[in-house]
Amino acid sequence: MTTKELAGISVDVDAEGFLTDHKVWNLDLAAAIAKEEGIDPLTDRHVDVLNFMRKEFEENGTAPSIRKMNKLNVVPTKELYALFPGGPAKKAAKIAGLGKPQGCI
Amino acid sequence: MKKLLILGAGTAGTMMLNKMESVLDKEEWDITIVDQYETHYYQPGFLFIPFGIYNRRDVIKPKRDFFPPGVNVIFSKIDLIEADKNQVILDGGKVLPYDILLVATGTKINPGETDGMMEGGWHKNIFDFYTVEGAVALQQFLKYWEGGKMVLNIVEMPIKCPVAPLEFVFLADWWFTEQGIRDKVEIEFVTPLPGAFTKPKASKVFGEFLNKKGVSLTPEFSAGRVDWENNKLVSWDETSIDYDLLVTIPTNMGDDLIARSGLGDELNFIPTDKFTLQSQANDNIFVIGDATNLPSSKAGSVAHFQADILQDNLLSYIDGKPLKGKFDGHANCYIESGFGKGILIDFNYDTEPLPGKFPLPGVGPFSLLEETRMNHYGKMMFRWMYWNLLLKGAELPIESHMLMAGKRA
Numbered sequence: 001m002t003t004k005e006l007a008g009i010s011v012d013v014d015a016e017g018f019l020t021d022h023k024v025w026n027l028d029l030a031a032a033i034a035k036e037e038g039i040d041p042l043t044d045r046h047v048d049v050l051n052f053m054r055k056e057f058e059e060n061g062t063a064p065s066i067r068k069m070n071k072l073n074v075v076p077t078k079e080l081y082a083l084f085p086g087g088p089a090k091k092a093a094k095i096a097g098l099g100k101p102q103g104c105i
Numbered sequence: 106m107k108k109l110l111i112l113g114a115g116t117a118g119t120m121m122l123n124k125m126e127s128v129l130d131k132e133e134w135d136i137t138i139v140d141q142y143e144t145h146y147y148q149p150g151f152l153f154i155p156f157g158i159y160n161r162r163d164v165i166k167p168k169r170d171f172f173p174p175g176v177n178v179i180f181s182k183i184d185l186i187e188a189d190k191n192q193v194i195l196d197g198g199k200v201l202p203y204d205i206l207l208v209a210t211g212t213k214i215n216p217g218e219t220d221g222m223m224e225g226g227w228h229k230n231i232f233d234f235y236t237v238e239g240a241v242a243l244q245q246f247l248k249y250w251e252g253g254k255m256v257l258n259i260v261e262m263p264i265k266c267p268v269a270p271l272e273f274v275f276l277a278d279w280w281f282t283e284q285g286i287r288d289k290v291e292i293e294f295v296t297p298l299p300g301a302f303t304k305p306k307a308s309k310v311f312g313e314f315l316n317k318k319g320v321s322l323t324p325e326f327s328a329g330r331v332d333w334e335n336n337k338l339v340s341w342d343e344t345s346i347d348y349d350l351l352v353t354i355p356t357n358m359g360d361d362l363i364a365r366s367g368l369g370d371e372l373n374f375i376p377t378d379k380f381t382l383q384s385q386a387n388d389n390i391f392v393i394g395d396a397t398n399l400p401s402s403k404a405g406s407v408a409h410f411q412a413d414i415l416q417d418n419l420l421s422y423i424d425g426k427p428l429k430g431k432f433d434g435h436a437n438c439y440i441e442s443g444f445g446k447g448i449l450i451d452f453n454y455d456t457e458p459l460p461g462k463f464p465l466p467g468v469g470p471f472s473l474l475e476e477t478r479m480n481h482y483g484k485m486m487f488r489w490m491y492w493n494l495l496l497k498g499a500e501l502p503i504e505s506h507m508l509m510a511g512k513r514a
Contacts, residue, residue, distance in 0.1 A: 068371040081341040
């Protein structure tokens with residue numbers, strides 16, 4: 001675990017840059033992480049997805065899958081890939097301040 | 106009479122039927138198992154069919170051969186599980202009440218989830234090998250194929266038997282060599298995972314095997330659709346991969362019954378306690394094998410290790426005691442690597458596959474994370490163990506919980 005300066009505050013992140021405490025998250029932090037991931041600016045559409053992911057995480061303890069967000073009409077899979085290019089499950093979870101998604105088996 | 110109802114007579118359901126029949130008091134308990142099909146498939150054998158090593162007859166037996174006497178067997182489709190009423194409705198309306206429900210309805214491939222997959226190319230130059238029909242059709246295709254580019258693609262995780270796709274390309278490399286056309290075949294392994302496998306150490310080892318066998322690896326590719334008219338596999342972000350032959354591992358999903366009954370997640374897998382195997386929503390519903398949403402492999406060996414633990418927990422539940430059995434995610438996989446050799450891996454929720462000897466520390470006879478002839482014999486011998494011991498619920502000489510003894514961290 002290392003400490004890192006993001007959006008003017010210092011936060012703890014793991015080796016891959018995921019926040020270790022999802023409670024410190026806010027939109028400024030999200031924008032800063034997004035920028036590092038090559039997403040700038042963070043649009044309302046991004047924020048909708050991030051908020052949904054955080055709500056699911058609070059309720060179930062895990063981030064929702066891409067399939068679940070598609071099924072619940074949060075965001076169609078195609079659009080999700082356009083919003084978070086190159087691996088939305090991992091990238092969106094990182095920007096949402098959640099841990100790295102559980103790899104499967 | 107109290108009623109134990111088991112849904113699904115595949116590997117997990119059949120094992121549990123035998124295990125519970127041997128321990129429950131027949132004066133007190135009535136046991137029923139329901140399945141829509143009368144044929145039991147030895148699914149690990151499907152892998153060998155495309156290469157003509159096995160045929161259909163080598164992987165099938167009647168389910169009835171594995172049911173103990175004195176249990177009720179119903180061959181029927183199931184319409185609905187009504188968890189709030191503790192009953193199951195069969196097609197045709199027959200009602201089966203239960204005190205304990207054990208769901209073992211497994212997982213199956215759903216190629217229809219990917220646009221274009223089941224259109225003009227299906228079973229012409231696009232095949233699965235996770236069904237006996239797909240495996241047999243692929244055997245027929247390969248028999249006359251003169252070469253070109255073969256792409257093996259995993260559409261999305263999780264899938265049943267996560268090592269089978271690797272085994273397929275290892276065997277393909279051997280088989281094309283035997284046919285004298287290896288130089289005319291290009292093999293590409295395309296996966297949504299960051300590497301050849303999920304766990305880092307094994308992923309590295311398998312990555313090296315792919316390389317050694319001349320198979321190219323394309324990681325982090327999320328297949329969105331198949332452009333079958335132009336023989337292209339296209340990702341969600343519009344990268345495309347050309348193929349002449351596409352061997353697909355389609356999206357795996359739990360049975361539609363689970364969705365109809367409102368018991369599943371978005372892939373129709375049932376949210377299940379990863380240690381006790383009790384369903385999260387209903388205390389008297391337990392789930393085993395591929396039907397669960399557990400973060401463990403979907404494989405027969407896993408169902409086998411779960412079965413020992415579930416038997417204990419069901420007995421505790423019946424006695425009104427806390428569920429002490431804790432499944433640790435143990436999986437044990439013989440991986441056929443071609444040219445008469447195999448690799449063995451053994452792991453659980455917390456410990457990734459490590460090198461060493463198995464099952465006897467320092468002795469073996471099997472070697473972990475290494476390619477040996479003995480591992481191949483283990484794989485081929487397993488079919489006999491499956492039919493004669495495993496399905497009947499007999500003890501095997503392997504612990505349910507993973508052991509660290511004999512492993513090098």
